[in-house]
Amino acid sequence: MYILILSRTFDTSTANVIDWLKHYKIEYFRVNESNVIKVKKISISSNLFFEIEIENKTINLEDIIAFWYRQSNFKIYSPPLEIK
Secondary structure, eight states, X not given: OEEEEEEOTTOHXXXXXXXXXXXXXXXXXXXXXXXXXXXXXXXXXXSXXXXXXXXXXXXXGGGEXXXXXXXXXXXXXXXXXXXX
């Protein structure tokens, strides 16, 4: 379980927040606009399943306890939609 942070690479405010998270031993994963974000799988049924890949790390929506978006311009790559 961790906080997902989307921010600009050299954003001072984000760095300050991360220092605070480290101090309190709160897990986080930071993504910058230079990182490549790929949608791996989205499954909608009785349970929503959403998985993305960022710099070869797979992230499942269920593992994120909080999300912080701070000023950025992201490009997200998604596979073609497949309906089963």
